[in-house]
Amino acid sequence: MSAGSKSPLSAEVISFPEAAAPARSRCLRSDAHDVGVRAFDHAAAYDEDGAFPASDVMALHEAGLLAATLPQGLGGAALSGPALGAVLQQVGWGSLPLGRLLEGHVNAIGLVLRYGDRGHISRIAEEARQGKLFGVWNTDDANNLRLTSVQGRRRLEGRKILASGAGYVERPIITATDEKGHRLMVMPRLRLGERADLSQWTAQGMRASASGAVDFSGMVVAHDEIIGHDGDYERQPAFSAGAWRFAAVHLGGMARLLDLLRDHLRRTGRGQDAHQAARLGQAAIATETAGLWVERAARITEVALETKSHEPVVAYVNLARLAVERAGLDLMELVHRSVGLQGFMRPHPIERVSRDLATYLRQPGPDRALTSAAAWVLECEKPALDLWL
Numbered sequence: 001m002s003a004g005s006k007s008p009l010s011a012e013v014i015s016f017p018e019a020a021a022p023a024r025s026r027c028l029r030s031d032a033h034d035v036g037v038r039a040f041d042h043a044a045a046y047d048e049d050g051a052f053p054a055s056d057v058m059a060l061h062e063a064g065l066l067a068a069t070l071p072q073g074l075g076g077a078a079l080s081g082p083a084l085g086a087v088l089q090q091v092g093w094g095s096l097p098l099g100r101l102l103e104g105h106v107n108a109i110g111l112v113l114r115y116g117d118r119g120h121i122s123r124i125a126e127e128a129r130q131g132k133l134f135g136v137w138n139t140d141d142a143n144n145l146r147l148t149s150v151q152g153r154r155r156l157e158g159r160k161i162l163a164s165g166a167g168y169v170e171r172p173i174i175t176a177t178d179e180k181g182h183r184l185m186v187m188p189r190l191r192l193g194e195r196a197d198l199s200q201w202t203a204q205g206m207r208a209s210a211s212g213a214v215d216f217s218g219m220v221v222a223h224d225e226i227i228g229h230d231g232d233y234e235r236q237p238a239f240s241a242g243a244w245r246f247a248a249v250h251l252g253g254m255a256r257l258l259d260l261l262r263d264h265l266r267r268t269g270r271g272q273d274a275h276q277a278a279r280l281g282q283a284a285i286a287t288e289t290a291g292l293w294v295e296r297a298a299r300i301t302e303v304a305l306e307t308k309s310h311e312p313v314v315a316y317v318n319l320a321r322l323a324v325e326r327a328g329l330d331l332m333e334l335v336h337r338s339v340g341l342q343g344f345m346r347p348h349p350i351e352r353v354s355r356d357l358a359t360y361l362r363q364p365g366p367d368r369a370l371t372s373a374a375a376w377v378l379e380c381e382k383p384a385l386d387l388w389l
Contacts, residue, residue: 025083031063032087036094040256043095043208044347050198052168052210056098060091061131065102069109074125081302082295085248089294092252096356097209099249101133101165107242108134108173111185114238115228120187127171135169137162137214138233145216147176147184156186156216166212167196174216175233182230186221190214205359237304240314244297246363247324251290253357254324254331258287260350261335264342276338283334290327293320300388315376316388318369325361332358 039056046053060066065087070076079087084106092099112124124134137160145158160174170190177183198212233239261283265271271280297320304313332354336343343350380387 024077025079025086028063028065028068028077028079029083029086029090032065032090033093035059035063035065035098036090036092036252039091039094039098040349043352044349046095046097046208047352049201049207050210050212051208052165053095053098053101053208054168056095057101057133057168058131060098060102065091066105066131066133067125067128069106070125070128071113074121075129076125082298085244085294085298088245088248089252089255092249093256094252095208096249096253096353096360097164097206099252100206100209100246100360101135103245103249104135104164104169105133106245107136108171110238110242111136111173111233112187112227115185115232119224120227124171124187132171133165133169135163135165135172137164137166137172137174139163140175141213145174145176147178147186147221149179154221156188156219156221158217159213159215161200161213162211163196163214164206164209164211166198166210166214167193168210172214173227173233183233184230185227185233187225187227188216188219188221189225195219203359205355205357237301237310237313240369241297241301241304241317243321243363243369244294244301244317246360247290247297247321248294250324250328250357250361251287251294253353253360254287254290254328256353257331257335257350257357258283260353261338264339264350270338279334279338283331283338286327286331286334290324293323293327296320296388311376312380312388315373318373321363322366322370325363325366328357328361 035056038059039053042053042056064077067075068077068079068087069084072078088099088103091102109124109128112120116124128134139160139162141159141161143158145156145160148155148157156176163172170192171187172190173185173187175183176186195214195216196212197215198210200213201211261280265276265280270276297317300313300316335350335354339350342348343354345351377387
């Protein structure tokens with residue numbers, strides 16, 4: 001599909017209006033909770049450089065969560081909005097690396113449903129039902145990933161870095177720039193372990209996310225592996241508004257830290273101390289504050305994607321992701337003050353969860369997100385009470 005033409009089969013004319021039934025959403029949340037319980041039990045064993053939580057990803061598949069965001073007619077549950085947020089929170093509560101992998105998988109499916117043609121959608125639906133894990137890899141190295149034409153065949157040249165699930169995601173969505181400057185989405189097929197290098201992922205946390213670099217140089221791109229058109233990946237409001245999903249995973253990690261703090265205070269008998277009680281109360285406030293931002297961001301985004309309202313939802317979700325970041329940082333400080341040095345010692349779960357959360361909270365462009373949201377608030381003529389209505 002060329003970057004300058006519109007196919008009559010593009011996702012623009014494919015409608016998936018249904019939403020998951022409340023009973024089905026509750027069942028999926030319960031299933032996600034069970035996955036989270038098991039993932040937390042496995043988390044310490046997976047906390048190694050280059051690790052991948054294979055058994056937990058299989059559990060996501062067996063629970064139907066890898067296909068849950070597909071439309072019902074394609075074997076999914078049409079999971080979206082706050083119901084999807086609840087699932088992401090439960091998985092993140094069990095394991096932040098697993099939650100990161102699920103969020104990337106959900107993002108990839110959403111991009112194909114939004115911009116792909118019927119063939120793309122059919123393919124990704126079949127593979128999701130089979131338990132294939134997808135991902136979205138957008139970060140280039142210094143040379144950028146390029147899409148070139150050689151003797152009439154399109155080839156990729158370059159790498160993606162910071163790619164979660166590298167070596168395990170067989171069908172990633174990657175962005176590449178062609179000779180005309182068009183920014184396109186490509187969905188190539190990879191074999192397990194192919195082209196992945198996890199040696200450069202030396203971050204203190206998220207070790208079990210199998211993050212690394214993938215070199216696509218020389219890979220031939222088939223006609224049907226290009227998704228959508230020039231600029232679709234960054235198209236608003238979906239591009240920025242989707243940030244609420246990773247904030248939902250962050251919230252799950254925060255909820256786990258609150259649980260661990262409460263358990264610590266009960267076990268040590270220190271919960272009646274006035275200072276400890278105050279910190280626990282502040283930790284509960286921080287976690288609930290993050291939860292309120294995430295839930296409203298999910299609701300606003302769901303409505304905005306139907307109404308094509310861009311600026312307010314992008315501004316709100318930008319503020320939401322930063323509010324969750326701030327709440328997460330405040331929560332970790334409170335937990336560490338309460339628990340003390342024990343919370344920094346391996347294999348204490350507070351040490352691991354804090355390390356994963358601190359790493360995962362570092363999302364790109366926080367200053368830009370804040371100032372662009374502030375610019376919208378400045379120009380909006382509505383009273384403050386009505387800004388987001």
